[in-house]
Amino acid sequence: MVPTMNNQRLSLSLFFFLAGFNFASWTSRIPTIAGSLKLNEAELGSILLTMPISSLIGLPLSGWLVTKFDSRVPLTAAFLLNAVSLSFIGFADSSLLLIMALFLFSLSMRIFNIAVNTQAITLQKQFERKINGSFHGLWSLGGIVGVGVTTLLVSLKVSMVPHLLAVSVFSVLMTLITSRFLLRNDRSTTGNKLSFRKPDPAIVYMGLLVFFAAVCEGGMFDWSGIYFQQVIKEEVFTSGYLIFMSFMALSRFISDRIIDRIGMARTYILSALLIFSGITLAIVFPTFWPAMAGFSLVGFGTASVIPMTYTLAGRSTKYSPGVTLSIIVTYGIIGMLIGPPLIGYIAHAFNLRVSFILFAFAGIMLIPVSQMFFRLQKEA
Template sequence: MNKQRASLSIFFFLAGVNFASWASRIPTIAGALKLNEAELGSILLTMPVSSLIGLPLSGWLVTRFDSRSPLTAAFLLNAVALSLIGLADTSLLLIMALFLFSLSMRIFNIAVNTQAITLQKQFARKINGSFHGLWSLGGIVGVGFTTLLVSLDISIVPHLLSVAIFSVLTTLATSRHLLRNDRSTSGNKFSLGKPDPAIVLLGLLVFFAVVCEGGMFDWSGIYFQQVIKEDVFTSGYLIFMSFMALSRFISDRIIERFGMANTYIFSAILIFCGILLAILFPSFWPAMVGFSFVGFGTAAVIPMTYTLAGSSQKYSPGVALSIIVTYGVIGMLIGPPLIGYLAHAFNLKIAFILFAFAGMMLIPISQRFFKLES
């Protein structure tokens, strides 16, 4: 059991490294291809569209096979796509690479979280938050490595290629230790009848969480580059990811101490205050503090909601995750591109108000869910 947990932890960590390696290089890519905010927002649409296409496939794979198989194959494909992002020298090639990157990432995410929920049931204490904490820790390592390479003026090609090669080698060495025989025997079919109200509410929580979290991944570097005027534009992303990781490593204890309902409220308030601070005082230290609040606030929402979905009485964990992740994909489809369009029409500070609104929406939706479940 501990061997499986260690192997799964490595994959969560590596996924964070890979995603942060791409996301922290967005300003580099935008500059190289001479993209304005609206053009960048349009290209970013590739990822949620691809992810949406991958959802039914990922849901089918984790019910047809042990989740270990799609997890391994998807992560190997993700590493290949990451290297192709670095090699893309036109908008079309970038779109193609991002499509493959997002498709593989969606299949991987469903499979790895299915494994996490299955493994959680074998432990008396909560461990799911620690897995997502490792994803954030991987993100810190990824953006830290990017920061070092940017300061040394090392180009994106050797950067992303080296990360991809390391991911492939580690996957080949680690995947054989993952959980086996975890296919569900019931709850694998999705009904088109009346939607389950609890799953709908959990989906909405994921939607607004992804608007905040995904938007910060895509736009924090641009905010520090254009609004804060920092040459080392990864500073905001780094502090955001650092406090996200810190929060996720202690979120299980916070939840046990205060309960999930109060943790959702606490998360929403932190997101709202952090965004407001960065908007009203657009200089280095206030923005750093604000982004740290947002990172701490967003961190617990996704693992909490995934855990609740895994306890669904109607669907298997894999199908329940596929349904609520659909809401997250819609959040990706709307959130980050909308920030680009708002920034192009007005400015980036005004566009960031969307994150504050999305954060506060966590309160009424979570309260409604726990009232329904009581």
């Protein structure tokens, strides 16, 4: 039986949700892991380098897989590995084992992300209205539920091992049930060969947009809990992460309407101003409610940047959607390679409040880069 468009959308939506849930289950446990392994900011930053390095290794593999197979094949296999490696993180009782678990987790997540976004871009073309933002909204919603579950379990003093193991088992079962409804026969037959002679300026600009968004988004994932624990002195340290994810989800569910109303160019500017304002508020007033308000602004501002840029990538006339995504996601991985660890090193040298200035800078850089991209499009 060939799945209908609505079944395909529902199945894909579930995978976006589960991916966000799993990722938040890991990141919201970072303070727990740092405490149990007695890691300082610099040591934690160094361990977090494992994820972007692993992602870079996985990029050429993921790009090759989506050109050789229907995207549902690497999507399903990668998510099964991602779910299993999440439980390995829970069992890691040394820095070495944690690095190994994070390597597998990040490698599988990279392959999954390319495959699932290739599916989303292809499915988007079959719908008259924009739906890509809602997929990413479901990722954020999954993150909210993941953080909420973690917050509840932390308050109930449930340890990390049964928590992550239960999430892993649930994800495996849902993958086996849902994967048969994914989009089929979406492998591109053209635009699969990379050219290194002359970089496409449009793709470079899109890559830079993803780079700066990744610095903000990835850094907030990794450090928002630590910020609330060490700077805000909040015992339930997931509060900041939860408000960030909540407003990110809200923004992604309404981003398609915002884009239709004011256009992509102005939406990038709005996103940049919200990120800069939110980070500044949290730095200048390091108390609970101002920080909560600041993190909510950052979440709302960051949310639409990557879905918008992925939608633009799907319009590329030079490469297939899977290959274009592989290129611009490379920039995002470099952002995650530089951003979160750099926050740890700056925090160790000065303090965590000073290190968060990096997010404000990355956010405001979205304005000039996006304007250069749309100026190039207009000239073309």
